[in-house]
Amino acid sequence: MPQPEDYADRIRKLEREVRDLRSSLTNQAGATSASLGWHIPSGSLPTAPDDGGHLTTLGSEPYWTESSGAVYSLKNAPFPQGGFVAAPAAMTAGAAPGSYSSSHSNALVTDIAEVRLQLIRLLNSLKGSSPPIISNF
Secondary structure, three states: OOOOOOHHHHHHHHHHHHHHHHHHHHOOOOOOEOEOEOEOOEOOOOOOOOOOEEEEEEOOEEEEEEOOOOEEEOOOOOOOOOOOOOOOOOOOOOOOOOOOOHHHHHHHHHHHHHHHHHHHHHHHHHHOOOOOOOOOO
């Protein structure tokens, strides 16, 4: 017949179990690893978080889930784009004449005004994108 355990045996047994549990917790693999770049194991798309977002992979495709519930593939991420802006018209001033010419000076002013107009259109296009690509001009 086995002898009943005394308190010292019970304490040693509990200490051994605690030690075993601690070692099993510290030896578990993390959710990600980064020694050779980030490795995110494939999973299923999570539900939308209360705030922030979730980065997930489904197969080999990365996904971002926003708190709004929107889910984006990051393989072809949507980058903001400004609207189309035409190239400036052909420059009219041409090569500088050998001496002062008011018509050449006027053509230079016209060319500079055209380039300025296209620059303003480009800046407005970049400011008007969603989200704005620039905002400090």
